[in-house]
Amino acid sequence: EPEVTQTPSHQVTQMGQEVILRCVPISNHLYFYWYRQILGQKVEFLVSFYNNEISEKSEIFDDQFSVERPDGSNFTLKIRSTKLEDSAMYFCASSLQLPYEQYFGPGTRLTVT
Amino acid sequence: GESVGLHLPTLSVQEGDNSIINCAYSNSASDYFIWYKQESGKGPQFIIDIRSNMDKRQGQRVTVLLNKTVKHLSLQIAATQPGDSAVYFCAENTAYGGSQGNLIFGKGTKLSVKP
Numbered sequence: 353e354p355e356v357t358q359t360p361s362h363q364v365t366q367m368g369q370e371v372i373l374r375c376v377p378i379s380n381h382l383y384f385y386w387y388r389q390i391l392g393q394k395v396e397f398l399v400s401f402y403n404n405e406i407s408e409k410s411e412i413f414d415d416q417f418s419v420e421r422p423d424g425s426n427f428t429l430k431i432r433s434t435k436l437e438d439s440a441m442y443f444c445a446s447s448l449q450l451p452y453e454q455y456f457g458p459g460t461r462l463t464v465t
Numbered sequence: 466g467e468s469v470g471l472h473l474p475t476l477s478v479q480e481g482d483n484s485i486i487n488c489a490y491s492n493s494a495s496d497y498f499i500w501y502k503q504e505s506g507k508g509p510q511f512i513i514d515i516r517s518n519m520d521k522r523q524g525q526r527v528t529v530l531l532n533k534t535v536k537h538l539s540l541q542i543a544a545t546q547p548g549d550s551a552v553y554f555c556a557e558n559t560a561y562g563g564s565q566g567n568l569i570f571g572k573g574t575k576l577s578v579k580p
Contacts, residue, residue, distance in 0.1 A: 356508075387568075395509065395554065395570040408567055443508050451497060451558045454568060456508035 354378045356457035358444050364463045365434055373429045373460045375444030384427045385445040385454060386419065388412070395443065401427065402450070434464045477577045484545045486574045488538040488555035495557040499568065500529060500540045504551045512540070512553075542576075550578045 357376045365371050377384050386398040400407040401419055418430045427446075431438055441461050445454040478484045490498070496517040501509035513524045515531050515538075522529050528541040538555050552575050556568040 358508075385568075394572050395556075395568075397567045397569070400567065410567070451568065453511060453514060454499070455511055456501070458508045 356444055356446055356455055358442075358457040358460050360460060361458065362461045362463070364465065367436060367464055368433050371431050371434055371462065373431075373442050373444075373462070375427045375429075375457055376425050377427055377444065377446030378448075378455060379425070381446035381448050381455075383407075383447045383450050383454075384419075384421070385447075386429045387443045387445060387456075388440040389443065389459075390440045398429075400450075407450075431462075434462075436464050438462060439464045474572070475575045475577065477579060478545050480545060480547060480578055480580050482545055484540075484542040484549070484576060484578075486540045486542075486553045486576065488540075488571055490536050490538060490555075490557050492557065492559055492569075493533070493536060495559040497558040498529070498531065498538050499556045499558075500527075500538075501554045501556060501570075502549075502551045503554060503573070509554060545576075545578050547578050547580055550576055552576070 356378055359374045363371055384401045387395050388398055389395045397410050399409040399413045399419055404421060416432045420428050439462055441459040443459045444457045447454045499514040500512040502512050503509045513527050513529050515522045515529045520531050526543045530539045540553060542549055552573040554570050554573045556570045558568050
């Protein structure tokens with residue numbers, strides 16, 4: 353069964369450093385998303401991406417964040433200068449149609465120290 | 466702003482019983498809803514979805530009911546098994562205002578199945 357994969361599973365970084373979180377969406381999906389979940393809190397939408405551009409972004413997705421689809425299979429989230437409050441689980445999701453049946457990856461746990 | 470909330474933060478059921486997990490939503494313009502299951506350390510797993518033009522949808526051992534009049538969504542799990550133990554989230558989407566796939570999640574209900 354096709355699935356969304358994410359690497360790394362856990363990333364530890366120092367405050368102010370740049371991190372890149374990687375995702376491989378399901379191969380025939382067209383829409384891609386990043387969400388995050390701070391420990392014990394709700395899953396929060398960050399950004400959606402289609403046709404090589406951002407479709408929608410939340411207030412959380414400020415200038416420190418960027419997304420890219422560098423090739424036909426990867427989808428990345430970059431945080432330019434990490435802050436302590438960026439510590440969370442980051443989930444990538446993909447769907448064939450908007451917004452239906454979004455399938456999530458296992459997540460990357462980002463710890464900023 | 467719009468929000469999705471859950472009536473019960475925890476639910477404990479006996480193995481073999483049916484489970485009902487509830488969700489209230491506040492945005493009457495929401496037109497698509499999904500239930501996700503999240504096991505510890507894993508990402509949300511798609512269970513079932515429903516569009517606003519339906520009031521019931523069935524899957525394997527699961528049924529989602531949508532009551533638009535009172536803005537209420539429920540997930541029914543038949544013959545609950547230990548493997549069903551997890552946190553269950555409802556999520557909504559609204560095309561109102563040109564939304565492009567932003568799912569709004571509730572806090573989650575923890576389902577615990579006793580053997």
